Amino acid sequence: MASNKFQALGAGLSEDEEDNAHENIAHTAAMSVKVKPLEVPPDENPLQSTYCLWFTRKPSCKHFDQSLRQVxxxxxxxxxWRLYSHLVRPGDLQSHSDFHLFKEGIKPMWEDEVNRYxxxxxxxxxxGLASRCWENLILAMLGEQFMVGDEVCGAVVSIRSHEDILSIWNRSASDSAATSRIRDTFRRVLNLPPGTHIEYKAHNDSIKDLSSFRNTDVFTR
Incomplete structure (x- = not known):
């Protein structure tokens, strides 16, 4: 038996059963968040921003926004740490699963008003590297290690069949100084070898690519 409710995501269920289990879990979590206003008790250490954690898994529909589940x-x-301690680690998720950690008010979509430029x-x-690298990345983001003000919007880990993908999103593709600083910090916190290839892609280019290939699986985003 899974030791916590989030481990149902990787507990050997059929694909349909797993999707239904996660939808029920995420819906319950999201509803509890809406009912109870988020406050920081005086004995806790506040972060500079409030963050939302989202989950997606390749669905039968092609509307990405309908697949987003707030955890x-x-x-x-x-x-x-109370939330993170109950989560399945990325390396234990099934293929075509994604975690998205974004500042509250920013949806993990190219088309979001904050992300679109x-x-x-x-x-x-x-x-085999996704779990460690994801933890290093989100801790650096929560700890404001990127030193670019409010430029950082969020981070994504995408689990795929033959590789895993990490990304860090920022709000201004045209701000070369900020994007360069983010790249350098990204490389440092992941402890990547000097020759590791890191690619930058503007969301407008991604939207254009998607428009050109309407039948392409949107979860390649």
């Missing part, structure tokens, strides 16, 4: 949100270090740094990892 939870947090505004302090303690709230983060931005872009993302992408690194492709061999299997």
């Amino acid at each position: 939870g949100r947090f505004a302090s270090c303690e709230q983060f 931005g872009g993302k740094w992408i690194v492709r990892l061999r299997k």
Whole structure:
């Protein structure tokens, strides 16, 4: 038996059963978030921003926004660790699953008003590295290590069949100084070898690519 409710995502269920289980879990979590206002108790350490954690899994429909499930949100270090301690690690998720950690008010979509003029740094990892690298990345983001003000919007880990993908999103693709600083910090916190290829892609280019290939699986985003 899975030791916590989030482990149902990787507990050997059929694809349909797993999707239904996660939808029920995420719906319950999202509803509880809406009912209870998020506050930081005086004995906890507040973060600079409130964050929302989202999950997606390749669905039968092609509307990405309908696949997003909010798992939870947090505004302090303690709230983060309480949530994180119950999550399946990325390396244990099934293929075509994604975690998205974004500042509250920003949906993890290219088309979001905050994201639409931005872009993302992408690194492709061999299997087995996703869990460690994801943890390093989100801790650096929560700890404001990127030093670019409010430029950073969020981060994504995408689990695929033969590789895993990490990305860090920022709001201004045209701000070369900020994007360069984000790239350098991204490389440092992941402890990547000097020759590791990191790619930057503006969200406008991604939207154009998707428009050109309407029949392409949107989960390649």
